[in-house]
Amino acid sequence: MNKKRLIFLGPPGAGKGTQAKILADYLEVPHISTGEILRKAKQDGTPVGLKAKAYMDRGDLVPDIVLQELVQERLQQEDTKNQGWILDGFPRTLFQAKFLEKLLPEINQECDLIINLTVADEVLVGRLAKRAALEGRSDDTEEVIRNRLVVYQQETAPLIDFYQQHLVTVDGDRSLDLITIELKSITKKDFSN
Numbered sequence: 104m105n106k107k108r109l110i111f112l113g114p115p116g117a118g119k120g121t122q123a124k125i126l127a128d129y130l131e132v133p134h135i136s137t138g139e140i141l142r143k144a145k146q147d148g149t150p151v152g153l154k155a156k157a158y159m160d161r162g163d164l165v166p167d168i169v170l171q172e173l174v175q176e177r178l179q180q181e182d183t184k185n186q187g188w189i190l191d192g193f194p195r196t197l198f199q200a201k202f203l204e205k206l207l208p209e210i211n212q213e214c215d216l217i218i219n220l221t222v223a224d225e226v227l228v229g230r231l232a233k234r235a236a237l238e239g240r241s242d243d244t245e246e247v248i249r250n251r252l253v254v255y256q257q258e259t260a261p262l263i264d265f266y267q268q269h270l271v272t273v274d275g276d277r278s279l280d281l282i283t284i285e286l287k288s289i290t291k292k293d294f295s296n
């Protein structure tokens with residue numbers, strides 16, 4: 104079976120995590136959410152979690168060096184080496200994108216597809232507030248939500264230009280099912296040649 108490697112970009116609240124999980128099941132590849140890995144590390148009180156906590160609670164980005172080590176290790180585990188991966192929430196800065204661009208050829212991997220899930224800001228605030236009520240995440244208070252959106256615009260949105268030619272843009276302001284159908288069709292086209 105061909106390995107499939109995808110990057111998922113998009114602002115917080117765009118539905119990246121949900122769609123990345125569905126697509127990972129569909130394509131039978133590991134779903135790598137750096138946010139989930141960091142939340143787990145925080146809960147378990149590991150050294151990485153302790154380092155990340157204050158940044159995450161404020162809605163700021165965890166320092167690049169922490170992510171760099173975490174992703175480098177995760178992409179070389181057996182499951183990702185054999186099946187591929189969907190990266191959800193990484194890269195989030197130009198530094199991380201450049202790091203990944205350098206790392207992949209070094210470990211004999213290549214990214215096949217970069218998907219950018221777009222949603223307007225007003226819609227995002229409403230969605231994040233709803234998720235806060237449902238999941239009780241400590242980084243989903245209104246102040247932190249606003250900061251996460253500012254951080255996204257400053258640090259992550261520039262990646263859209265960085266990846267410009269390779270990017271497939273998907274409108275995330277539709278029903279979950281419609282978005283999934285489009286994503287499946289994009290990946291099917293891409294992975295059938």
Ligand code: AMP
Binds near residue numbers: 139158167191193196
């Ligand atoms: P997420 O679940 O992807 O929204 O991530 C939750 C939080 O984890 C973010 O607000 C950041 O504090 C941290 N985080 C996740 N991925 C990254 C990353 N690639 N770079 C820096 N911080 C990250």
